[in-house]
Amino acid sequence: MSRLAELRHEHDQISARTKELLEQYPGNKWGAAQSNEWDSLMSRAGEVHAEITAVQAANEQAGRDWTNEAGGTVKVLRNAADFRAHYANKPGTAGRGEQIQISDFLRGVAGMKTSAGVSAALSVGTDSSGGFAVPSLVMPQILEALVPASSLLSAGAGIVPLTEGAKQYTTAAVDNIPTAAWRLESGNLAESAPTFRAVVAAPKSLAFYFKASRELLADAANMDAALNVAIAQAFAKELDRAGLRGTGTNPEPRGILNTAGIKAVSNGVNGAALAGYGNFFTGAQELLAANAPMPTAAIMSPRSLVKLGGLTDTTGQPLRRPEMLSGMTMLSTSAVPNNLTVGTSTDCSEIYIGDFTKLAFMMREQVSIQVAKEAFATTGEIGFVCHVRADVVLTHPACFAVVTGVRA
Structure with a gap:
């Protein structure tokens, strides 16, 4: 015990x-x-x-945030209601009585006039990276903007907010479903392959910078919406790429493509044009045969999604999606390339099929923002460097299939 x-x-x-x-x-x-x-x-x-x-x-x-001692499951955030509920009672919410926006916070970071609530939040000081942690009142706004910008989050993947402290976190992943067998009275139990393995994840640093003029930051009426979109889309694109195709070689997380246990579906030695829904049926069959649930979504390049939507039947009518695949959400992301080499073809792409609720981004509680005043001082602009620390975890790799060799 x-x-x-x-x-x-x-x-x-x-x-x-x-x-x-x-x-x-x-x-x-x-x-x-x-x-x-x-x-x-x-x-x-x-x-x-x-x-x-x-x-x-x-x-x-010690990094055991994922489960409690009683075996309880960790809270995974997936939508606006989750984000707001999680950050509602977090520390660092000075100024809770006022509505703090991302532009208020950035003005405070830049030393410009801002609200009392932001000043109180900034008075806590800098975080471990030398930047200011985005207040808990602002974080839900960024995360809410992140979901529609990310194909993985839109497909059902979640965000696991991690507290500061541990450098590594451990969770259990399902490798194989155990096999049950009937037995005679006093008979031996049938052996079953190991079903679980530990997945150790360490949040890795992802950063970008942007600049804005002092006048725009001070006066623009729609600056909050623009900032939320810009920050969310910058992070979303790379989180999608890492979650789908990350190599796992530091400092990059390991994505679906390079995770052991996923199902690989070949579209031919040299690839083949996307002519219908055959690849989706093949992927679904691979997953169902591995006792995984029916896939809920498919993520592909914009080229593949548009090609799929433009397919017609023999009468020239739009090709109807088969009933079996009617519940599958079709999404696209520019993180999936169209110039992959398969055999002699150099114009190939990939399609990711699965139950994306089995993927999570382990993310530190707060985004960190640093100000870079001197770099753009001569142009009257202010630079902001945004940092987030995250990693990717697949809790059941057999729930994912990757179709390769998808040509135009």
Whole structure:
């Protein structure tokens, strides 16, 4: 039994004993022995509670944020409601009574006039990278803009917000579904292949910079929307590329394509033109045969998505999507290239098919923003460097298939 489990068990025993005393002696009409026991229980309860808090904090530092000691699952954020609920009660929300926008925060970072709430947030100081952590009141705005800009998040992938402290985090991934077998009375159990493996992920740094004139930052009425879109799209494109095609070689995360256990579907030795939905059926068959759920989405290059939408039948009518694939969301991203080499063809692309809820971006709680005043001082502009730390985790690789050799 783990130390945390022992402490929780002791806490339950203390609670049960105090309840017994209260039931046996209504109105606290007990003698000296019961009074001493009560005082002792209350003292120990405080010590146990403090130790439970300390052990939980130590577990976070050790990187066990993904699951609790009781086996509970980690919270994965997928939509606007999740983002708002998660950050609603986070520290660093000074100025909660006012509506802080990303432009307010950037003006404060740049030393320009801003609101009292932003000033309070900035007074906390710089983070470990030398930048200012985006306040919890602003983070949901950025994440909400990130979802529609990312094909993976739109397909169902989630964001796992991680607390500061640990450099590595461990979660369990499903490699194989165990095989059950009937047995005779007193008969031996059938052996089954190992089904789980540990996936160690370490958030890696992703950054970009942009610049804006002082006048635009101070006066533009729609600056908040523009900033949210710009920041979200910059991060989204690279998160998509890394999540789909990342090599896993530092400093790049490992994406679906290079993860062991995914299903590979070849579209021919030299590739072949996308002529219908055959690739999608083949991918779905591979996944279902591996006991994975029916794929919920497919991600491809814009060229492939437009080609698919423009296909016609023998009468010249738009090709109707087969009923079996009607529930599959079709998405595109420029992160999937069209110039891959397959055999003698150099114009090939890929299609990613699967249940994308089995993919998550492990992301530090806050985006960090640094100001670069001097670099653009002569033009009256201010530069902002945005950092986020994230990694990619597939909790069930067999839920994904990659079709290669998709030509125009």
